[in-house]
Amino acid sequence: MADSTNKSVYDIFLSMEKGPAQTSSTATAKAWLDHHSQALGLFINGKFVRPADRPSCLLLDSKGGSVCSIVCAVEDDISQCASSAVNGFKSWSSRTCYQRAQVLLKLVSILGMHGKCVSELCEASCSPSALVRLLQYYSSWAQLRDILITNWRPLGVVAVVASDDCSLYPLYCKVLPALAMGNSVIVVPGQCTAPAALLLAQLFTGAGLPSGALNVVTRSDFSLCAKVAQNPSISYVTYIGNKEDGVMLCKATAGMGVPVSVSPYIGALCPLIIFESADIDSAVDGVIDAAFKTKKEVHWVLFVQDSVLDSVVARLRLRMGGLKCVDLRHDADRALVETAVQEAEQQGAMVIQSCSAPPSGAVYPPTLLCGTAPSSPCVVWPSSGPLLPVMSFRSNTEAVTLANHSPHGKSVSIWTEDLTLALETAKNLSFGSVWVNCHSVSDPCLPVCGQKDSGNCTDGGQEGLYQFLKLPSSSSPLPRSSPLSMDYTKFGTGTFPVIIPEYSDQANASKSYLQFVGGKACKSVSGCSLSVQPPGGSGVLAYCPDGGRKDVRNAVEAAIKVQSGWIKKGPTAHAQSLYSLAKGLEAKRQDFVMSVSIQTGLSMDEAEKEVELSIARLSDWASYCDKIQGGTLPMPKSGSAYTLPEALGVVGVILPDKNPLLSMVTVLGAAIATGNAIVMVPSQKYPLPALDFIQVLQVSDLPAGLVNVISGGKDQLTVALANHSVIKAIWYWGSAEGCQYLQYTCTTPLKTLCLFCQNDEEEEKDWTHPSLLEEMWRNAVQWKSVWIPTA
Structure with a gap:
């Protein structure tokens, strides 16, 4: 290579030029979509269903190109899907743990043959190897359910709902454990993951999953999700995606008598904390990778100890020199990013950019906002662009206080070579996942439990399985019903009648x-x-x-x-x-x-x-x-968890x-x-x-x-x-x-x-039962x- 380019090895080492990027291909996905005439139907009872009179919507890729059209389900489709799921639950739950595990394991080999198509449909946002790891992990739990989780039984029909900006991997982090525990599942995916979710449902059926055990209902807007939850056959609804849609779902399903759990991980604020005892070069590499190179489903905020702040900022400036502009989702995001940068500058922040911003377009350069305040808009309401607010702290206690100030509690990254400091800080941080000297580590054996505004349920690990199970001795907590007509502002404002006691002395x-x-x-x-009245009431x-x-x-x-x-x-x-x-x-x-x-x-x-x-x-x-x-957890990667x-x-x-x-x-x-x-x-x-x-x-x-x-x-x-x-x-x-x-x-x-x-009229909880x-x-x-x- 040095002879052909007339460059020495030393010159190549200094320039560190990258080789030609591999040309991405969508031929496999296109062939599958062509087989369905670029128009995908609903997946109900083990087959594709496309009613002739249903509306449809066109899906676009990240570059604005047409992908395919999907059916927009209506209430009749939901009823058909729920009926199919009830029958699927009877068949799936009646199988032995071994039989359910074998179906999930068989899908591993099937996914090996069709993983390229799944990856292309997801635009590489979900790797087949990650799905294989999910299947292997939950197939073992399907095998061991009755041995290690005794006395617990599946809920019934579970609805898994995702927002439009949710990728396929977190969606199936909920689908697979629900299936492994013996439930049937109705998936309501976001528009970007609908084709891949439909393909996987087809592959599941090919692996031996009973008809109706996994159904996919596609939609044009989020209002359909509440209609799915309203069906009396649904036993549990779990949501993953952004906070706004999660709140909308909770409000829309209030009073329906169905439990709803929310995991709003998209858009969460995640701190990166660099202590003076950290390996600064490794920490800076981790910051660049987390904030500017990986797909940003979360917003990072950098906290650096005062004594190493200048060193960290200098290294970040140097490392950002070769970074190109980052694609934004929409042209409108560009204006929001520029407004956030201007507000930060007006509040005294120093702006460092990798390159000059182009005059227009849905792109923006990686940007550091040094010296921002915890109350700055770019920290409290971060935009979707490649912005990284940087704040300093003096003591370890101050670092924990600043990080815990965030309304979110999904995950945090700590950088230090002092293990005692790392463990003590991890204990005091109000976050569900703590990464030490790394970031964005995920594995299905790690339980993810968002704190504060980042969720009210646990996903992953053995702990995440219990949301899909119930004790046979437990009565149904909420009876299914239609929402009551209520004025929420007047609830609890009533007065009680005054009872004057009758006594003579x-x-x-x-x-x-x-x-x-x-x-x-x-x-x-x-x-x-x-x-307080006696039992007789007088x-x-x-x-x-x-x-x-x-x-x-x-x-x-x-x-x-x-x-x-x-x-x-x-x-x-x-x-x-x-x-x-x-x-x-x-x-x-x-x-x-x-x-x-x-x-x-x-x-x-x-x-x-x-x-x-x-x-x-x-x-x-x-x-x-x-x-x-x-x-401790047996992680497949080197390290301890x-x-x-x-x-x-x-x-x-x-x-x-x-x-x-x-x-x-x-x-x-x-x-x-x-x-x-x-x-x-x-x-x-x-x-x-x-x-x-x-x-x-x-x-x-x-x-x-x-x-x-x-x-x-x-x-x-x-x-x-x-x-x-x-x-x-x-x-x-x-x-x-x-x-x-x-x-x-x-x-x-x-x-x-x-x-x-x-x-x-309903059976109340048995307070004497030991399983309580x-x-x-x-x-x-x-x-x-x-x-x-x-x-």
Whole structure:
């Protein structure tokens, strides 16, 4: 080569010229599309269906060229698809674990023959090797489901919904585990992934998947997704894509009685943190690759320690010298990028670009915005262009604070050669995935659990399988129904009728209770009280405080102050505190037997049994504290990875009417055993056992503010909990209106919801069942994965 170009090896080394790029080809994909006459139908019941009277829409590639047309499904198609999925579920779930695993493994060889076509249809955004790894991983879980995940069963028909900007790989990170666990799946892909999703559905059928077990419904706009969820045959809806469409889906499905999980990973803010102890050259290479070379489904923000800021910026300037302009999605994005750069300059940021921006066109050069503030628009509302805001920090604590300031919590990249610093920082960061000295590492064995506004479910690993499973002992949490006609602004604003007690002397006066906020028994801020009626419904049994928004605010403020310290105490201290609660309840056994009997109307023997179970339940949670703590993962790449369950934060709980004492200690134990703080609202119908339990809390060694009990109107307090931005999760037992209100409201910020509609005609949760502990424990934690490469 040196002779033919008259250049020495040294000259070639200095110039580092690249060889000619391989010409991309779409011949295989074009041949498959031509076979379907450039017009793809729906995939229902194992075959392509194209009704003659259905509208269609034209799909374009990234360069604006025509790819093919797809059918825009209507409600009749959804009904046909759901009926097919129900039959497919019966056939697929009746097969043995071995038989399901063999179907997935057979698809690996089929994908080897048709992987090129899949890759071309995805425009190389999803490699066949990544899909093969997914199939191999989930085929093994299909084989081992009944061995390693005993007593759990598939949900039924699962709808997997994706936004238009979602690629094929994350979509199938949800489809494959759902199939591996024995569910049937209805895929509603985005327009860019529709052809590849249809091809894979065809290949699945060829591998032996029963007809109807995998169906694909294509669409022209996102409104069809809510219509799919509305079908009564759907047991669960899971969404992946951008936050805006996820919020739209949650609001559109509120009140339908179908659980919806959201993984809005597209557009998330992901920090890159470079400490002074990092290998600067490797870190800079990682920054360039993450921010400017890979496909940007997330927005990166760079944080650099003060002592190495100049060195990092100088190296970035040098490395950016050879970078060309980056293609934008649309011409309109160019104006948004330029506006963001201008605003950053006006706020004092220094702009560094790899080359001059062309006068027009949907391209823009890689750009550093040095010296931006955390509140800068380019950081808070980043554009889709190749912009990288750069901020500095002084201490390790400041780095964690700046990174956690982001409303998103998908992933973060740490660069340091100090392992102790890396592990301590990873522990304190509120992100689901932490990469050390690398970025964008993905593997199906790594659980991905977005925190804050980056999701309310876990995908990947064994932990991600449970969203597609249920315990046979669990009753359906939400009955399927049509959404109620509600004015969300007026929910929880009603008043309660005043009941004047009838008594002739002070000796017959009803007892007045206090609530428990910040470690102190106190009245409500309003000073008002509600009457508690006996089981017969006549007269007044007692008075309890009528709490409201200000009481919730005070309780949450107290909970925030102590929750981080409670986590640091560790599982042993958590266990000792729960044992002390059990002993305190045991010491007042007869008082609580009387309280439960008088409040609920149960016989003394039945009340005695509930108190006995409550004492045992607290001891169960104490024993649970140090038994399940995550572990290491067998990664196919060189390096080490581990997962650990983390507390959600502050949990709001509206307690059920059934078993008022047992249900209260069950959710209380689940929350504090896993490191959470809790704000509890006792049953409005039977509040006295929970209010009597305040005496046990007062003499316990729990930190003041970790457990708060606020009584009052259920709807009023539900609104207060739902609208508090710090509360991370809400567990609700109540009316259908309350469930619908929470589904509609708890989207900004995104909260984790566990909703159970209390209906006298429906079967309620069995609080005595032992399997309830694992279900509650999984509702009380979120998972973090940490990846540390070794080569």
